[in-house]
Amino acid sequence: MNFKIISVASLLVTMLFAATVFAAAPIRIGALFAVTGPAAFLGEPERNSAKMVIDEINKAGGVKGRKLELIAYDTTGDATKAVQLATKLIKDDKVVAIIGPSTTGETMAVIPVAEKEQVPLISCSAGSKITDPVKKWVFKTAQNDALAVGKIYEYLQKTKQTTVSILTVSDGFGASGREQLKIQAAKYGITVVSDDTYGPKDTDMTAQLTKIRGTHSQAIICWGTNPGPAVIAKNARQLGIKTPLFMSHGVSSKKFIELAGEAAEGIKLPSGKVVVADQLASTDKQKKSLMAFVKDYQIHYKAEGDHFGGHAWDAVMLIKNAVESGADAATAIRDQLEKTKSFAGIGGSFNYSPQDHAGLGKDAFVLVEVKNKDWAIVK
């Protein structure tokens, strides 16, 4: 009895799928996200956001009558796997464009594949070397680390603080931040007086902070992703350090405030505008996209949308816009992407050109401060 129902039901489902396949060939978009593994905090919201926005587009009738189909694979943060899966997306799944990967290391590994097979790649990772120098088939939606560093230094210069201590995590994200912090310091008249690191799984950073306290620098900049910075915030409070503490955009989600609790109060960091979407002036071009993204994410996943998910949202929308202007094959989509002008997405206002495949300016970041367990824009 039960078997009958199940078999009939599955037959119906199969027919349903078959029907959609035959109705109009969907446009296939590939995605590589680190949904599990150490970079899961990037990959998971990215996968969720990409899936969400593609479902929404399809529900609204697709693009020019054609559905979009997302084929997403989990790279587990492993560059070798990312390359294999990129090849699979191109050769087997015949996708017209690839979104991702989530980390800079994976992206650098996948770039040669995309270039050789001539498929546009829209990376969701931040490393500036992805689009510098410009590669014909490679774009990115995540803001460069350099922009985030610039935002902090600009503020320090404005408030006449000239000595900083930096404390960075010993992984790719921290290394890239550390490099930028040291390179850009001179430009803003800032001296880095101490340079320390901590391990991504470390549970106590009082030693580093004690050392930093001894240097009497005017600001401490910490570059890392959860949970390290939350531990540092707590440790700094324990040690009674009054020096202003700055974090990176790597922790600009509610999760950080939740983890660090009281200790988060007063910490400043550069962030994508998504965390302060409702505080933006109504004249802000991004406001509409941001509010839509935050609302949708809340409905679909009962969680706060963060700017990592935003990178994937932007990538899908960029492809959608390209398809809307008539492109449905790899080459045409690439050409359309390069013509993107003032697209107000989650990460910022994108302006691609043959010379610039990163497309964002310093306005992509705002400096925010933790106030009463929430974010507030620093004027």
Add this chain to the structure above:
Amino acid sequence: MQFDQILQYTLSGLSTGAIYALIGIGFSIIYNATGIINFAQGEFVMLGGLLTLSCLELLQLPLWAAIPCSVAVATVVGVLFERLAIRPLRQPTPINLVIITIGGSILIRGLAMLVWGKDTHAIPPFSGDDPIAIGGATILPQHLWILAITLIIIVVNKIYFYHTISGKAMRACSYNRRAAGLVGIDVKRMVLFSFIISSAMGAIAGIIVAPLTMTAYDVGVMLGLKGFCAAIIGGMSSGISTVVGGLILGVLESLGAGLISSGYKDAIAFIILLLLLFIRPQGLFGKADSERV
């Protein structure tokens, strides 16, 4: 170099070291009763923290009830692990056992990832988080909890192993399993006991550190390794020398990060581990074992 700084490094090191010690004792209890190095020990630390989180948030229990609850559940997991993975083994060669415990740890970690997700979670401190000043250095009330609970556990351990029948039986097993069996000690039950004690201890360690270090499905790996280091320094004894091993490790790490370079913090721990394994495999305080014939 100011005195304040050294004091702070030492205090931070001691409190981290106490955690390593607690985890290290868990390693050595099982090792002594069974000859197994249980690489899943770190996972019980993780379970302790995350189960407490669930008790607090899902079941809305107060903290004093959540702690015994999660220790109990983690202990049940430890019992199941022994029953399902260790006991059925027909030829328990050391290499088989090591591989099984590593496999078990991956399984437990994977399940934890499915249950609690990949996010890091915070647990409220037991009694506020206003720093306490000692000289020029500061520690948190939670550090005092850690030191006190570690101390209590060591004392209870000592009493158990030296003044109760089952504790003495367990020590007998660690000296010679066959002889213990011949005088009527149920060796298999002692093995089970050792898993119960060490998983409970691991869970307690996980709970008392969670307010400071936060917890996630993968915290067990690094803490487990550090605990293992402590046990090695202490020569795999389930007593005071493992505790001293943990404290030495914690203080050296902290001093190394502060005075030499923070980049070498973990390297210091592992260099000590390797050196000891090469030069004094019997531990820093142990006498060289005579070869059993």
